[in-house]
Amino acid sequence: MPLNKDTSTIAWIGTGVMGVPMAGHLMDGGWKVVVYNRTKAKAEPLLERGAQWADTPGEAAAQADVVFTIVGFPHDVRSIYLDAGGIMERARPGTILVDMTTSDPVLAVEIAEKAAARGLQALDCPVSGGEIGAKEARLSIMGGGDEQAFEQVRPLLELMGKKIVRHGGPGKGQYAKLANQILLAGQMVSVAEALVFARAVGLDEDKAFESLGAGAGAGYSFQTFWPKMVNGDNKPGFYVRHFIKDMDLALNESERLRLFTPALGLARLLYDRVVELGGEDLGTQAIYLALKDVG
Amino acid sequence: MPLNKDTSTIAWIGTGVMGVPMAGHLMDGGWKVVVYNRTKAKAEPLLERGAQWADTPGEAAAQADVVFTIVGFPHDVRSIYLDAGGIMERARPGTILVDMTTSDPVLAVEIAEKAAARGLQALDCPVSGGEIGAKEARLSIMGGGDEQAFEQVRPLLELMGKKIVRHGGPGKGQYAKLANQILLAGQMVSVAEALVFARAVGLDEDKAFESLGAGAGAGYSFQTFWPKMVNGDNKPGFYVRHFIKDMDLALNESERLRLFTPALGLARLLYDRVVELGGEDLGTQAIYLALKDVG
Numbered sequence: 210m211p212l213n214k215d216t217s218t219i220a221w222i223g224t225g226v227m228g229v230p231m232a233g234h235l236m237d238g239g240w241k242v243v244v245y246n247r248t249k250a251k252a253e254p255l256l257e258r259g260a261q262w263a264d265t266p267g268e269a270a271a272q273a274d275v276v277f278t279i280v281g282f283p284h285d286v287r288s289i290y291l292d293a294g295g296i297m298e299r300a301r302p303g304t305i306l307v308d309m310t311t312s313d314p315v316l317a318v319e320i321a322e323k324a325a326a327r328g329l330q331a332l333d334c335p336v337s338g339g340e341i342g343a344k345e346a347r348l349s350i351m352g353g354g355d356e357q358a359f360e361q362v363r364p365l366l367e368l369m370g371k372k373i374v375r376h377g378g379p380g381k382g383q384y385a386k387l388a389n390q391i392l393l394a395g396q397m398v399s400v401a402e403a404l405v406f407a408r409a410v411g412l413d414e415d416k417a418f419e420s421l422g423a424g425a426g427a428g429y430s431f432q433t434f435w436p437k438m439v440n441g442d443n444k445p446g447f448y449v450r451h452f453i454k455d456m457d458l459a460l461n462e463s464e465r466l467r468l469f470t471p472a473l474g475l476a477r478l479l480y481d482r483v484v485e486l487g488g489e490d491l492g493t494q495a496i497y498l499a500l501k502d503v504g
Numbered sequence: 505m506p507l508n509k510d511t512s513t514i515a516w517i518g519t520g521v522m523g524v525p526m527a528g529h530l531m532d533g534g535w536k537v538v539v540y541n542r543t544k545a546k547a548e549p550l551l552e553r554g555a556q557w558a559d560t561p562g563e564a565a566a567q568a569d570v571v572f573t574i575v576g577f578p579h580d581v582r583s584i585y586l587d588a589g590g591i592m593e594r595a596r597p598g599t600i601l602v603d604m605t606t607s608d609p610v611l612a613v614e615i616a617e618k619a620a621a622r623g624l625q626a627l628d629c630p631v632s633g634g635e636i637g638a639k640e641a642r643l644s645i646m647g648g649g650d651e652q653a654f655e656q657v658r659p660l661l662e663l664m665g666k667k668i669v670r671h672g673g674p675g676k677g678q679y680a681k682l683a684n685q686i687l688l689a690g691q692m693v694s695v696a697e698a699l700v701f702a703r704a705v706g707l708d709e710d711k712a713f714e715s716l717g718a719g720a721g722a723g724y725s726f727q728t729f730w731p732k733m734v735n736g737d738n739k740p741g742f743y744v745r746h747f748i749k750d751m752d753l754a755l756n757e758s759e760r761l762r763l764f765t766p767a768l769g770l771a772r773l774l775y776d777r778v779v780e781l782g783g784e785d786l787g788t789q790a791i792y793l794a795l796k797d798v799g
Contacts, residue, residue, distance in 0.1 A: 314705075337719030349718035372718030374711050384705040385715050392698040392721030398767040399690030403683045406754065409761045410609075410679040416669050420680050423644035423667030424632030425742075426687030428723015447720075459701065466704045469798035471774070472693040475766055503764035 212274060212361060214239045219365070220273035221245075222266045222289060222296075223280040223310070224252040226446060227336070230343040231279065231309070231369045236260065238368045245269040266290075267299035275362055276300060279309040279336075282454055286312045290320050290331075302328035305358050309350075311335040311390070311455050314380035314462070321354055321379030330358035333379060335386035336370065337393075339433065340446035347371045351389070353382030387459040394456055395472035396430040398479060401497040403431075404438050414439045434494040445492040452493045453480050507569060507656060509534045514660070515568035516540075517561045517584060517591075518575040518605070519547040521741060522631070525638040526574065526604070526664045531555065533663045540564040561585075562594035570657055571595060574604040574631075577749055581607045585615050585626075597623035600653050604645075606630040606685070606750050609675035609757070616649055616674035625653035628674060630681035631665065632688075634728065635741035642666045646684070648677030682754040689751055690767035691725040693774060696792040698726075699733050703796075709734045729789040740787040747788045748775050 217240070221232040224246040232255055236242050243261040245268070246252040256262055263269035266289040270276045276296055280286060286308055290296045296306060297320070306324055308317065308331070317333035324331035332354035342348045348370035352359050359375045366373045376385045403426070407417045418435055421427065437443070456477045463470045482499035483491070512535070516527040519541040527550055531537050538556040540563070541547040551557055558564035561584040565571045571591055575581060581603055585591045591601060592615070601619055603612065603626070612628035619626035627649035637643040643665035647654050654670045661668045671680045698721070702712045713730055716722065732738070751772045758765045777794035778786070 337715075337721070339720050342720070347718075349715050351715045351719075370718075372714060374715045376707055376711050376715070381707065384707055385702075385712055388698045388702040388705070388707060388712055389716050389719045389721050391701050392694050392716055392726060393719075395690045395694030395697065395767060396721060396723070399687050399694075402690065402765045402767055403687040405763055406686050406758065406765065407680075407683040409763050410683070410757065412671055412676065412679055412683060416671050417680055417683055419667060420632075420644050420646045420669045420671070421684050421687055423642075423665075424646075424684045424688075425634055425637070425724050425728075426632070426684050426691060428691070428725065429720050430723065431687060433720075462705065463701065468700055468704050469795050470697045470701065471770055471795075472690060472697055472767065475770055479766070500764050500766075 212364070217241070217274040218243055218272050220263070220269035220276040222269055222276065222278040224255060225279070226340050227343045228279045229254050232260070232277070233258070234346050234368045235365060240365070243269050243272050265294065266296050267294045270296040270304065271299040271301065273300070274304060275365065276304060276306045277309060278307070281310070281451065283313040283316050286310050287316060291323070297323055297327060297329070300329055304329050305362055306331040307334050307362055308332070309334050309336055311386050311458070312383060313458055314383035314387070317353060317380040317383050330355050331379070332359055332362065333382040334366065335382055337386065337389045341433070343369070350374070351376055351382045351385035353377060353384070354379050387455065387462060390455040391459050391470060391473050393430060394476035396428065397434065397493055397496045398476050399426070400431050400434050401438060401500045404435060404497060405500050437492070437494045438497040443488070443491040443495045445490065447493050448489070449480060449483055449491050449493055449495055450489040453477070453484070456480065507660070512536070512569040513538060513567050515558070515564035515571040517564055517571065517573040519550060520574070521635050522638045523574045524549050527555070527572070528553070529641050529663045530660060535660070538564050538567055560589065561591050562589045565591040565599065566594040566596065568595070569599060570660065571599060571601045572604060573602070576605070576746065578608040578611050581605050582611060586618070592618055592622060592624070595624055599624050600657055601626040602629050602657055603627070604629050604631055606681050606753070607678060608753055609678035609682070612648060612675040612678050625650050626674070627654055627657070628677040629661065630677055632681065632684045636728070638664070645669070646671055646677045646680035648672060648679070649674045682750065682757060685750040686754050686765060686768050688725060689771035691723065692729065692788055692791045693771050694721070695726050695729050696733060696795045699730060699792060700795050732787070732789045733792040738783070738786040738790045740785065742788045743784070744775060744778055744786050744788055744790055745784040748772070748779070751775065
């Protein structure tokens with residue numbers, strides 16, 4: 210049955226920094242949304258705008274035609290999907306399950322298989338673009354799973370992102386996202402190193418921002434994080450502890466496949482230093498703390 | 505005396521991958537150009553269009569109101585400026601000398617001081633943006649040196665670049681460029697690692713290019729070098745051996761100032777591996793060769 214704004218219900222599970230604006234775009238698009246979050250207070254911005262509340266992920270899923278999830282860690286994904294009374298058990302046949310958490314590709318395959326066995330479809334659709342991308346509906350959404358199910362939810366994904374690509378079967382969205390995080394991890398270190406250097410040699414940080422932003426090192430991470438590092442603004446858009454989880458997933462795959470990814474390994478080590486400094490709940494730009502005053 | 509297209513002459517020394525299009529933009533702008541290059545054949549595209557030839561850097565400088573130089577290494581810069589019969593000796597008082605080579609900040613200060621002692625002005629104005637930036641006059645030009653001299657040549661710089669910033673006194677342009685190269689060095693590794701990973705997990709490289717290009721890792725280096733790495737196109741826009749020189753300059757400063765720049769150090773190590781594999785005259789995207797098939 211095709212999705213329809215008048216008759217279909219969307220469940221949204223996970224209303225963190227990313228989830229709130231993303232679900233908000235669905236509501237803006239006219240869709241009826243039922244939400245669940247571990248901490249109810251974080252769902253308030255959506256509830257105030259008319260979203261329904263559900264007391265458990267399973268209860269939300271039981272009412273829905275499409276279930277979106279974006280939670281913290283793979284063990285959270287496993288729990289909300291596979292626990293007794295969870296999404297997998299409660300969702301009605303025909304429901305499409307879309308996990309947007311950056312999570313384990315192997316778990317994504319397991320969930321897709323269990324879903325198929327119950328007459329459901331499960332997609333992995335993690336995103337990149339950060340809090341700004343979520344707010345401005347400019348995310349890059351990387352999909353894996355059944356093509357027909359993906360095309361059914363594409364209009365919903367298009368409300369949240371500007372680039373929607375299906376990379377293949379179950380897990381392939383997660384693999385694309387891990388490649389994205391590998392690309393990003395080294396860049397976070399490089400942005401911080403360039404700032405450490407610029408300050409030590411007495412450059413004006415704003416002039417350096419202009420010049421470097423027009424040079425061959427320019428990009429999203431430089432534009433986004435250099436000013437935050439300059440200002441010592443470590444407020445999370447994207448949490449250090451979540452980025453560490455992503456890097457660990459990528460490192461696990463890298464090890465399994467015997468790949469050589471030294472910049473990823475270096476970034477992971479340096480983020481451990483950020484955690485030692487008490488920064489796991491800061492934004493990823495806190496990598497600067499691991500580099501300054503060290504030499 | 506203000507510069508004037510009817511009466512002023514521009515000397516251009518160094519007609520490599522960058523120099524030819526950059527000098528070409530000055531000629532397009534109506535300026536009279538006299539060129540020198542160690543290998544005359546590489547100056548042909550400019551000579552064919554009416555540039556004058558000079559047999560030595562000093563001979564070119566003796567005829568010029570502004571001397572631009574963009575050569576390979578700091579020892580080349582030292583030689584063309586400071587050798588007997590070189591630019592410093594032959595340039596007429598009042599001439600502005602503009603070194604656009606990425607070179608040693610300490611050498612830039614030395615040249616600026618020697619120039620001032622002879623009634624000349626010397627600026628350091630290295631550039632970023634690669635061969636494409638040079639061809640499309642979209643370079644980021646990072647200036648150091650006397651402000652008045654910089655403003656005098658600004659209209660010429662604007663023919664070559666889209667972002668022209670003076671970072672302070674002599675050497676500060678070089679420092680900004682080294683910060684730029686630190687930002688870039690880690691990114692080159694990260695682009696290659698993301699591709700190594702993407703291929704190993706069976707992603708389609710073109711789809712990954714779409715998704716990652718819209719995500720938080722997006723930027724000039726990814727857009728420029730991912731497709732070249734995918735296609736095994738290691739043709740130089742920017743030579744490995746020149747990038748190594750830049751990284752060594754940055755590492756020297758980093759060591760002198762006791763900074764912690766591990767991603768720069770890692771990139772430098774990996775480019776040594778590229779050289780071992782015979783790649784010093786390849787483009788910087790050849791970093792991929794140092795990562796693939798290693799694990």
